[in-house]
Amino acid sequence: MNERSFFSEIFLCLSFMPTDKKTAILKSVLHLVNSVGFYHLNMKMIAAEAGVAAGTFYLYFKKKEDVINELYNLVVDEFNQAVLNAYQDDGDIKVIFTQMLEAAIQFYLQQKNYFSFIEQYTYAPFLFKENQEQNFVLLLPIYKMMRKGKKLRLIKDIPDAILLSIIHGSMNTMIKMHYAKKVSLNNAATRKKFYQACWEAVAVS
Amino acid sequence: MNERSFFSEIFLCLSFMPTDKKTAILKSVLHLVNSVGFYHLNMKMIAAEAGVAAGTFYLYFKKKEDVINELYNLVVDEFNQAVLNAYQDDGDIKVIFTQMLEAAIQFYLQQKNYFSFIEQYTYAPFLFKENQEQNFVLLLPIYKMMRKGKKLRLIKDIPDAILLSIIHGSMNTMIKMHYAKKVSLNNAATRKKFYQACWEAVAVS
DNA sequence: CACTAAAAAATGAACGTTCATTCATTATTT
DNA sequence: AAATAATGAATGAACGTTCATTTTTTAGTG
Incomplete structure (x- = not known):
């Protein structure tokens, strides 16, 4: 899983990134900001869209x-x-x-x-x-x-x-x-x- | 207080509106959106900045x-x-x-x-x-x-x-x-x- | 390769806080 | 004194974050 820190240097483009959990979260946020906007964005949505548990987010990011x-x-x-x-x-x-x-x-x-x-x-x-x-x-x-x-x-x-x-x-x-x-x-x-x-x-x- | 609905037709410009409660709320929101943004705007701020009680807001607006x-x-x-x-x-x-x-x-x-x-x-x-x-x-x-x-x-x-x-x-x-x-x-x-x-x-x- | 134990990753229920909204009460105007 | 306006404590839902527990991966051994 922590291969990502290595790959992220190479695959800057989100579209081609390996689909690890962190990338899944980044992708889900990108999609959600477009569809519901910053104002309505919440952690439940992010987790659901990324297909991860709520707590997983905090393994990769300190705050929302x-x-x-x-x-x-x-x-x-x-x-x-x-x-x-x-x-x-x-x-x-x-x-x-x-x-x-x-x-x-x-x-x-x-x-x-x-x-x-x-x-x-x-x-x-x-x-x-x-x-x-x-x-x-x-x-x-x-x-x-x-x-x-x-x-x-x-x-x-x-x-x-x-x-x-x-x-x-x-x-x-x-x-x-x-x-x-x-x-x-x-x-x-x-x-x-x-x-x-x-x-x-x-x-x- | 409901003189406002009359004056509001004349004084569109917020700067010169009579300072009733509703106008105070509108002004405070305008100011707060500039200083803290939509995302951080909350009812407590609006009420405090407008100098009204929390409940007063709902006499003039249905929702935030x-x-x-x-x-x-x-x-x-x-x-x-x-x-x-x-x-x-x-x-x-x-x-x-x-x-x-x-x-x-x-x-x-x-x-x-x-x-x-x-x-x-x-x-x-x-x-x-x-x-x-x-x-x-x-x-x-x-x-x-x-x-x-x-x-x-x-x-x-x-x-x-x-x-x-x-x-x-x-x-x-x-x-x-x-x-x-x-x-x-x-x-x-x-x-x-x-x-x-x-x-x-x-x-x- | 199989087995095992330690390490790392992932989970989601629980927690404490924040927040929008309500409403019984009080103040003000008519 | 009746009607209207204003209040702010109370309410309950929503939300971000935590952490004890479970699952998965890694590394070591026979």
């Missing part, structure tokens, strides 16, 4: 809230890795920009639970997280690309926060609207229009 | 959750009214666009509690709200302006959801970053750069 923080780190790591994969250090910056946005959107479309979890975590002040700084780790891959574009004078020389807000903020709302069926991101043409509009916001005109 | 829904409607109404004030049916659409964004941002800068409350409410699925449709009421004023810009062929003919996402999504993230001290929206030049970038995203190029 700890699982949330650990899950957040896993989820953010996976997201950042997916987006960073789309980054290249050379090549047309507009193409890289588009590829990274595409990677981010595809990630969330394939993992609705991840999106819902991150959203709820981000907007719950003083809920589980100790410092607000954590929220912005999610922006690191985009930040990297943006810095490069600025250096090449292809992306506007305006405060980073503005550029990040436009890229990340609008993307988040797009995905929310997709799940609310206000728009379909399955349509490649729609996605392309979105990337183009974002690009025009941040690109030197 | 009802106050949240009622508060959301009040807060959204105030926000929409503030933004709609900046709308004019004639005049340069880019100027109107900028004025509305400015009104929205000024509203949230002056009312941090309102921003925090809306954010938490919006991102908590199945928490209090019955239907997800409610979330998009917040977009109505911007939607109105956008429709007009589209008709004049000054705003891109792309799906509404894309335009709304870019405008509203990025604005939200900007405000979050402002409160996280990543950028200062008190700086007029910064705001102007943000509006300009947003405009370039949505405007016909």
Whole structure:
């Protein structure tokens, strides 16, 4: 059972983790947060969904809230890795920009639970997280690309926060609207229009 | 005491409402949601902050959750009214666009509690709200302006959801970053750069 | 391989606390 | 004095956490 601490280094992706008890608990929390939300989440649910006894939870986590923080780190790591994969250090910056946005959107479309979890975590002040700084780790891959574009004078020389807000903020709302069926991101043409509009916001005109 | 049902029609703004018990409760919840969040909000806190007895709450609300829904409607109404004030049916659409964004941002800068409350409410699925449709009421004023810009062929003919996402999504993230001290929206030049970038995203190029 | 004993993992009933809600009583207004 | 508003102690359900017990795994021995 304590093989897990070894495997967890390799299989960061929850979907492919060995199905030991701890992973079962993490998975069940991810699923439950999406379906019932933080507010209604309780230990009985977690244990039932994970198929373990109530006490088992406390072999792997100190408090109920700890699982949330650990899950957040896993989820953010996976997201950042997916987006960073789309980054290249050379090549047309507009193409890289588009590829990274595409990677981010595809990630969330394939993992609705991840999106819902991150959203709820981000907007719950003083809920589980100790410092607000954590929220912005999610922006690191985009930040990297943006810095490069600025250096090449292809992306506007305006405060980073503005550029990040436009890229990340609008993307988040797009995905929310997709799940609310206000728009379909399955349509490649729609996605392309979105990337183009974002690009025009941040690109030197 | 039941004068309130009369005044509440006139003084939508919580800040200027007569300080009867019900309003005291609404105010205390608004404040507490910002400081401790939905998750830690309990009846003892609400009563203490409002300066009423525990039982008093139930003279005005059926359940704990009802106050949240009622508060959301009040807060959204105030926000929409503030933004709609900046709308004019004639005049340069880019100027109107900028004025509305400015009104929205000024509203949230002056009312941090309102921003925090809306954010938490919006991102908590199945928490209090019955239907997800409610979330998009917040977009109505911007939607109105956008429709007009589209008709004049000054705003891109792309799906509404894309335009709304870019405008509203990025604005939200900007405000979050402002409160996280990543950028200062008190700086007029910064705001102007943000509006300009947003405009370039949505405007016909 | 079989047997065994020690170690580790898992269990779930029990515990103490917290919390939303109620209601008999008191205070205030009409 | 009747009606309305407000109170806060009491209630019982729900919840997170613990721990004595049971089950499973590991390691050692013949």
